Amino acid sequence: MLSKLCVGLAQTASRPLEVRYLMRHASLLAHPQTHHLRLQPRLRLRLRGIVCREDHCCAGQKTVPSREEHIATLKGEEFDVLVIGGGAVGCGCAVDAACRGLKTALVEADDFASGVSSRSSKLIDGVGSYLATLLDKKDLNQLYIMVQMxxxxxxxxxxxxxxxxxxxxxxxxxxxxxxxxxxxxxxxxxxxxxxxxxxxxxxxxxxxxxxxxxxxxxxxxxxxxxxxxxxMDDARMCIALVMTAVCLGASVANHTELVEMVPQDGCCRVVGVKDKIADETFYIQARAVINATGSSTDFIRKMDEETTAPILxxxxxxxxxxxxxxxxxxxxxxxxxxxxxxxxxxxxxxxxxxxxxxxxxxxxxxxxxxxxxxxxxxxxxxxxAARERMAPCVExxxxxxxxxxxxxxPTVSCPSGKREDEEEGDRSAVSTYMLEVSEGGLITLAGGRWSTYRVMAAHAVDLAIEICDLCDDHITTSWTDDLELDGAQGYCCMLPLELVQDYGVPMDVAQHISDSYGYNGHAVLSQAPDRKGRLHPNFPYIEAEVQYAVRNEYACTLVDIIARRLRVAFVDAAATLHMLPKILKVMVEEKEWQEEQATQELLKAQEFLVRQMGLGSIVRPKSMCPNKQETTVKATPEGCCCNIPKRKECRSFSSIGGTSVRSVASLASSFTAHPPPVSKLSALPWAFSSGITHSSVESTSSSEPQPITRKKGKTDQKQDLILKFWRKKFIF
Ligand SMILES: Cc1cc2nc3c(=O)[nH]c(=O)nc-3n(C[C@H](O)[C@H](O)[C@H](O)COP(=O)(O)OP(=O)(O)OC[C@H]3O[C@@H](n4cnc5c(N)ncnc54)[C@H](O)[C@@H]3O)c2cc1C
Missing domain, CATH: 3.30.9.10 (D-Amino Acid Oxidase, subunit A, domain 2)
Incomplete structure (x- = not known):
């Protein structure tokens, strides 16, 4: 039976190396205890890579378990490891645990990478801060960290x-x-x-x-x-980690928040989570729970042990x-x-x-x-600060x-072991990352950087195996340093050309698809042959990506698409506003949203752009600049000099808050000279470009979490002012 299967698998393999690999690992196919066919994770992923390529050859389809299927598994089964938080660190833990053969689950309160993991400087930092600390503080420990980095x-x-x-x-x-x-x-x-x-x-x-x-x-x-x-592209890297964990058999759910920790004796823990999409709460059982919630670390630690002192x-x-x-x-x-x-x-x-x-x-x-x-x-x-580093003529x-x-x-200090009321004095930050096990057995992993996610994850999973006694015959050591992430198998630098030739897309689109999805680019383009239209004339994002994100990458909301699947919200907030109707149209078809939900989604996306991406308060909508004037760079005796034409109306925008409000409003009003009734909105895609209606603004603004209180409160006031103005202006 085994040898038959092995020959079958070897025939599926497309390269001689893979055939050799499969033959060599044939003995691993049978699980020693159950005698059932159970693929070792390493082989399972390899096979999946092959299957994906085969699929591409035949129908170009790529399928993953749906979010609903994951939720059903989370509800009904017991897990070895449950990871809380779907940022770089949490997703890294899920990949590490799953690749060792542990039954793994991951829940994320918002979307994968919605925390700081999509908001970094995107550098895989090998030197910067560590070299500076080494020179500043003569801390030789930094040398070791640098080598590791x-x-x-x-x-x-x-x-x-x-x-x-x-x-x-x-x-x-x-x-x-x-x-x-x-x-x-x-x-x-x-x-x-x-x-x-x-x-x-x-x-x-x-x-x-x-x-x-x-x-x-x-x-x-x-x-x-x-x-x-x-x-790196940080958010897409995080999505690749999630999809790799899924390939390895992990159960994952975004928009599912940890809300309760049920005290238990013994090693197994029960946690209550809320599925925000279905609006229901259920419980997950796991033998080890890893808290990888970044800036929410202390909130989860307090849920576990109320008196614990903060470390963030x-x-x-x-x-x-x-x-x-x-x-x-x-x-x-x-x-x-x-x-x-x-x-x-x-x-x-x-x-x-x-x-x-x-x-x-x-x-x-x-x-x-x-x-x-x-x-x-x-x-x-x-x-x-940037201007100071530029030639005086640069505006x-x-x-x-x-x-x-x-x-x-999420910088952290070392836990003192004291209670919150006993804590005194200044806390100093740990230079790398921190692992803590609470009395109740909660493993907290915090600090570090994006580029340390893999080391941190391996360390945390090692600890989980040790303290929760997860060791078993089929559990391996971490091999994530050898594990190609989803999309990397089959990828080569000629991929953009392949995409141009196979699907007839322009080169800039092919390059973008190749850079964002790797070999999965084939699946993106072949799954939606009639969705190759651009979402915006100036950007390479196309409609097929929206369909792929919904079907294959667990995108649930419009914000998930604009911020984490396509990176356009971080690139150009005003252009994103213009793209929303087209993205929404595809999502409405894919998700079968009713009109009311579509309107809600649109308004949440607009509010995200205003609150999180500075649209209106900092970013000026494009239509305010009718005469496009490009920067000219010319040579002068002292070197090159840049001349960017001055624009008076733009200056006033940047200096006076009231002007910025007017600017946003005038953009919006240019789209809604004669606003259609809400019932007709879905039929008129352009109406969504401004899309602010009385009912939707009221409801979304109250449901969004309030911004945190900072030392300075001007931004919040300004953002509120903009929203208030929008509301006043567009009550129909
Ligand atoms: C401005 C800035 C620039 C940076 N630049 C770089 C860089 O260039 N290179 C680099 O290597 N590092 C960089 N970093 C550091 C790096 O971004 C972070 O260290 C890393 O992304 C942290 O990942 P995380 O998973 O710990 O946190 P997060 O990404 O914040 O993930 C935590 C997740 O937990 C979820 N969560 C919270 N509460 C719950 C709950 N109750 N239930 C379920 N889920 C929950 C959150 O929604 C969130 O998605 C930068 C950091 C900052 C602030």
Missing amino acids: MNERATMLKIAPHLTRVQPMLIPSYSLLGAPLTWLALKIYDFISSASNVRASHFLSKEKTLYEFPLLKTKGLRGGIVYYDGQ LPSVGTHVTLPRYFGSSTYGLLSPSKDKKDPTIVMVPFENHTLLGLREVELDDMESPQNPPPDPEDVDCLLD LERFHVLSAWTGMR
Whole structure:
């Protein structure tokens, strides 16, 4: 029987290597205890890769269990490991546990990667902060961390080649002494990383530096030092992790929040979760529970042990997206801070735009773990710092910002073991990550960075196996360093060309599909042959992606699509507003939404853009700029100089809150000169572009979680003002 199956499987394999692999692992096919055919996880994933390719050859279909099927499994079965939180760390834990053969479940309160894991600087950081701490505090421990990080960077580039790439970073040098010192530090970095380093750092002359970054300040510039880091699409990476866990047999559910921990004696734990889509609460049984909830860490710890002292040291980081011409198409820019007030500036190319970060503000207290709205003051501070690094003739104003967002960094201190009321004095942050086991057996995993997710996950699952006695004959050690993520199997750099030839899509669309889905790009395009239309003329996103996200990636809401499946909300908030009707149309067909639900979804998406992406308060809707004026870059005797034409109406927008309100309103009114009745909205896609109606605004604004209270309250007031104005203006 076994040998027959093996020959059958070997015939399915498309490459000789796979045939050899299958034959060699044939003995693993039978589970020693049950004598039932039970595929070892490693083989199961391999086979799935083959099956996907075979499917593509035949019908191009790719199917995954539906969300409802996952929920049914979560309700009815007992799990070895339950992971709470679907960010980088939680999804990493689910992949790690599932790949070892543990029966794994994961629940996420909102959408996968809806926390800070979709809001990072997108760097697979090998050097930055660690090198700085090493030099600042002479902490040699940082050396060890750096080596580990560099190994991780190499691993991420290997296991997800479609979502990651080597990113050259340029550090401009303005001082005679600074250049050799930075160069020396980077050479030490090259030496330590040796095996895992992607490329050696080198010096760039002043001319070449300006060639790459024509807008840089030329006065005093000595040249630039280039080192190599990694870059990733963070949210899509998280989705790839979820889908890999699903391939390995894990049960996952987004929009399912942990609401209760039922005290139990012994190792098995029961937790209550709320399915927000079906609006029902049910219980999940698991032998080990891992708390990987990022900025909600303390809320879950308190649910487990009410008197426990908090460990989170929250801070909020702000990023903005700018047009591509403010950066370089190849190089990223890292400009260290000069003093405490001056933020370190990072500029990286992302989705054909330039991402500018990072302004970080520590929070005094945290009333809610939700990401706060971007604060115009923080954005201005970021723009000021960027402007200071650019030639005096460069005009960089708030109206250039296409999207602005914040992310809450889940930095933690070491748990003191004391109760909350006994805690005293300052807590200092742990430099890497923290693992804690509570008296009730809850494993908390917090801190770290995106790029440490795999190491953190392996560590936590090792601990879970040890303390919950999960060891079994078929449980393996972690092998995620060798596990290609979903979409990576079969991927090669020629994939865009393959997509152009097979499906007749334009090259920019093919490149985007290949970069976002890897080999699954075939499934995206073949599943929806009649949905190749663009969602916006200026972007490569197409309708087929929406269908794929709903059917294959558990997208449940309009926000899930614009923020985590397509990255357009982070790239251009105003363009996203224009895309909403088309996305909604596909979702209505796929999800069979009734008119009322469609309207609700649309308004939640619009509110997300206003509250979370700075639309209106920071980002100026496009229709306010009727005369498109491009930046011109010209050569001057001192180097290159940039001239961006001034626009008076834009300035007033950035400086006066009232003007910004008027701008948004005028955009909206341009779409709703004669608003149709609500019942006709679904038939008129353009109506959704503004789409604000009396009933929908009322209901969505009350259901959305309130922004957290920060030291500064101006943003919230301004956002509320905008919403109030919208409401007043569009009560029909
Ligand atoms: C501004 C900024 C820039 C950064 N840049 C980088 C970078 O360039 N490179 C890098 O490596 N790292 C970077 N980081 C760090 C990195 O983003 C984070 O360390 C990492 O994403 C944390 O992932 P996480 O899974 O712990 O948290 P999160 O992504 O926040 O995930 C936690 C999840 O738990 C869910 N959750 C909460 N409560 C519940 C509940 N009750 N039930 C179920 N689910 C729940 C949340 O909805 C959330 O999705 C950056 C961080 C910030 C703030």
